[in-house]
Amino acid sequence: MTTHAATAQAAHLGEQGMSRGMFGMVLFIASEIMLFGGLFAGYFYMRNQAASWPPEGVHEVDPVTGGILTAILVISGLSAHMGVVGAKAGNQGLFIFGLAGALLLGTIFIGGQIYEWFLLMDHGLTAESGVYGSSFYVLTGFHGAHVIVGLAMLLVVFIRGFWRDFTPKRHLFVDASVLYWHFVDIVWVFLYAALYVLV
Amino acid sequence: MATGAIARPAHEAKEYTGLLAWLLTTDHKKIGIMYLIFTIIFFFTGGVLALLVRLQLAWSDAGILSQDQYNQFFTMHASTMLFLFVIPVGAGFANYLLPLMIGAKDMAYPRINALSLWLIPLAALVMFSSFFIEGGSAAAGWTEYPPLTNGTFMPGKGTDLWILGVQILGISSVGGAINFLVTTMTMRAPGMTLARMPIFVWMIVVTSVLVTFATPVLAGVLTMLFTDRNVGTSFFDPREGGNPILWQQLFWFYSHPAVYIMVLPAMGIISEVLPVFSRKPLFGYKAVIYAGAAIGVLGFTVWMHHMFATGLSAPLTIWTMFATMSIGVPTGVKMFNWLGTMWGGSISLKAPMLFAVGFLFMFLIGGIDGVYSAFVPVDYALNDTYWVVSHIHYVLFGGSVFGIFAGIFYWFPKMTGKFLNETLGKLQFWLMLIGMNLTFMPMHILGLKGMPRRIADYEAGLGWEYWNLVATIGAFTIGVSMMVFIANFFMSLKTAPKTAGDDPWEGNTLEWMISSPPPEQNFDTLPEINSERPAWDARMQRQGFAGRTQQHS
Numbered sequence A: 001m002t003t004h005a006a007t008a009q010a011a012h013l014g015e016q017g018m019s020r021g022m023f024g025m026v027l028f029i030a031s032e033i034m035l036f037g038g039l040f041a042g043y044f045y046m047r048n049q050a051a052s053w054p055p056e057g058v059h060e061v062d063p064v065t066g067g068i069l070t071a072i073l074v075i076s077g078l079s080a081h082m083g084v085v086g087a088k089a090g091n092q093g094l095f096i097f098g099l100a101g102a103l104l105l106g107t108i109f110i111g112g113q114i115y116e117w118f119l120l121m122d123h124g125l126t127a128e129s130g131v132y133g134s135s136f137y138v139l140t141g142f143h144g145a146h147v148i149v150g151l152a153m154l155l156v157v158f159i160r161g162f163w164r165d166f167t168p169k170r171h172l173f174v175d176a177s178v179l180y181w182h183f184v185d186i187v188w189v190f191l192y193a194a195l196y197v198l199v
Numbered sequence B: 001m002a003t004g005a006i007a008r009p010a011h012e013a014k015e016y017t018g019l020l021a022w023l024l025t026t027d028h029k030k031i032g033i034m035y036l037i038f039t040i041i042f043f044f045t046g047g048v049l050a051l052l053v054r055l056q057l058a059w060s061d062a063g064i065l066s067q068d069q070y071n072q073f074f075t076m077h078a079s080t081m082l083f084l085f086v087i088p089v090g091a092g093f094a095n096y097l098l099p100l101m102i103g104a105k106d107m108a109y110p111r112i113n114a115l116s117l118w119l120i121p122l123a124a125l126v127m128f129s130s131f132f133i134e135g136g137s138a139a140a141g142w143t144e145y146p147p148l149t150n151g152t153f154m155p156g157k158g159t160d161l162w163i164l165g166v167q168i169l170g171i172s173s174v175g176g177a178i179n180f181l182v183t184t185m186t187m188r189a190p191g192m193t194l195a196r197m198p199i200f201v202w203m204i205v206v207t208s209v210l211v212t213f214a215t216p217v218l219a220g221v222l223t224m225l226f227t228d229r230n231v232g233t234s235f236f237d238p239r240e241g242g243n244p245i246l247w248q249q250l251f252w253f254y255s256h257p258a259v260y261i262m263v264l265p266a267m268g269i270i271s272e273v274l275p276v277f278s279r280k281p282l283f284g285y286k287a288v289i290y291a292g293a294a295i296g297v298l299g300f301t302v303w304m305h306h307m308f309a310t311g312l313s314a315p316l317t318i319w320t321m322f323a324t325m326s327i328g329v330p331t332g333v334k335m336f337n338w339l340g341t342m343w344g345g346s347i348s349l350k351a352p353m354l355f356a357v358g359f360l361f362m363f364l365i366g367g368i369d370g371v372y373s374a375f376v377p378v379d380y381a382l383n384d385t386y387w388v389v390s391h392i393h394y395v396l397f398g399g400s401v402f403g404i405f406a407g408i409f410y411w412f413p414k415m416t417g418k419f420l421n422e423t424l425g426k427l428q429f430w431l432m433l434i435g436m437n438l439t440f441m442p443m444h445i446l447g448l449k450g451m452p453r454r455i456a457d458y459e460a461g462l463g464w465e466y467w468n469l470v471a472t473i474g475a476f477t478i479g480v481s482m483m484v485f486i487a488n489f490f491m492s493l494k495t496a497p498k499t500a501g502d503d504p505w506e507g508n509t510l511e512w513m514i515s516s517p518p519p520e521q522n523f524d525t526l527p528e529i530n531s532e533r534p535a536w537d538a539r540m541q542r543q544g545f546a547g548r549t550q551q552h553s
């Protein structure tokens, strides 16, 4: 019977198009966007039906603290980007510097957020403080969990890169992880706008 | 043909045997078969719960189940059937077939694939364990509406375990969906263009897009319910500024697309079966794909037809009504494609074909029911009555389940090299068909007579007794048909000779060009692909027909 000249002994049968790993990450991020989309929709639904926002008598979150957190995360994103540039150029120094910076700032962000949570709880804003508190803690908590996942990925990138596991041609895992990190950053910017700034 | 062993690279060479070969496998075919086995076991579990529910409703004041038991059993019946059977069984077929059908060696991410599989029994353990704890399982229906599901009315941990189980299944689904999409987009064999992919693959693509985009919203809203119950948040508590309607909005934003997640794979299956047993190409290949995609897109716009009775604003109500009815259009297009495929064909009514034809007729009834309930004034009357239960089951049992059995009878020879027994298959089909109509047709009448769904008992003298008894008899007829299937399955597996060969049905798609069961690496040599029916082309050439199949679309 008719068969193609090429046999299928090679590991990949007719691979085509975008790199497989990156494509998977893009789809994963798309599904994550829907996750946060649903949460945001819920937030605005409740906000819209409220008589006033923030509802009377609750302790408001502080845009300055949130702003500092935002700045930290955005700089961390820039730093991670430097790491990718380093990996692409084969510049190990830049790669290590960029990723170490991103990891450090990301960790500071998580620490800062936990600190802020405790501070707010001291002022009486808890998850039980009506929908204002509910949505603040659930949204930032969801996001925080994603930051931790992102940090774990960056840590793996860092360790593998430290042992020179990537080359200017093979650095898919760096790209995919940093793309995820950017996603986590961007979600935070929207969260900051919705939870801290928008009046 | 194409069965020679391949020397594998050293790092893959460690071979497990026996049970371990299955438990530790990342081979899509083994994973697919395990998906099918697990999900069919859950199908029977859900079925037993359904029979208990029907037994309780057979007579007024039957006294077989307590009210609490009744609530738990109907809730877990639906949850099991939807989340542990219909949704993952589609992924099971896709796992086995999709790589074969596009000429790939395996899925794009074999280890994530194994993870998606094993999360399913884990979730089942979590959900079913709730039967053994204080307060029992979830009991507010598969839709779990607050305030019924808040900590006051449902204090037991059953609801929390239910949430956890569904979350785990969501992770499994999304992992699977991303895997299918990446596999389809990056691992097709040379010549397998998008416009030549089997319809089954296309329907899995649409399903996977729905899973990727809808399931995360469910994850979000389930978390909100979980924190409402356990952390003291108040998303669904109006006393604290929340709103239970928010649950319905987000839940149905997922769950309406989810009904297409449940039926599109079955539509893909019958789109493969009907042409083969009509000995004709599928009528309107492209139309079926476009209609499937249209259903997928429209499916995201109509979720509020589950909420007419909540007092939506008039513009929303009217929009949702028309959008919902418009889904009837692509669905109708598909119907015509399937009927057109059979039209003038030389039809052979083997078991797979019987189930596929059964799908057409039963799904048609379900679709018509759906369009009825989409009519707002009609829905005001029928909402939360047995009419809706009837609609659900004509589309999901008459549609999805018939399609799934068409698939089982059609691909069993590929998976095992043996046929399922044809006579028993026909017996099962007729029992199922009669049983389902006895069960679900009377529910139309009960609905029109105002019998509410989700009640554990009813008074005598309301005119509901006769039809309830008929429905229960029908349900047990379905039960008998399943016993026939189980007997057929084990008998055929044990005693049937390996007579299927590579291509028992004269199929169209690539999986019929390799041995049954297929070799570990699927294809030693890739067949030539010049149309959407490569196996047909090759057969024609073998039989000495000059030229290729005409392109039709």
Ligand code: HEM
Pocket (backbone or CB within 6 Å): B143, B259, B260, B262, B263, B305, B306, B324, B325, B327, B328, B331, B366, B367, B368, B369, B370, B371, B372, B373, B374, B375, B379, B382, B383, B384, B388, B391, B392, B395, B396, B399, B400
């Ligand atoms: C022609 C297409 C369809 C239309 C117009 C339609 C319409 C509707 C409407 C209006 C309802 C709400 C009834 C009520 O609660 O008052 C409904 C419920 C439902 N439909 Fe459909 N439907 C269609 C197809 C399907 C399909 C293909 C499936 C699944 C495979 C499906 C599964 C369900 C389920 C599970 C419910 C009930 C959910 C619940 O409340 O438990 N429908 N449908």
Ligand SMILES: [Cu+2]
Pocket (backbone or CB within 6 Å): B255, B256, B259, B302, B303, B305, B306
């Ligand atoms: Cu719907």
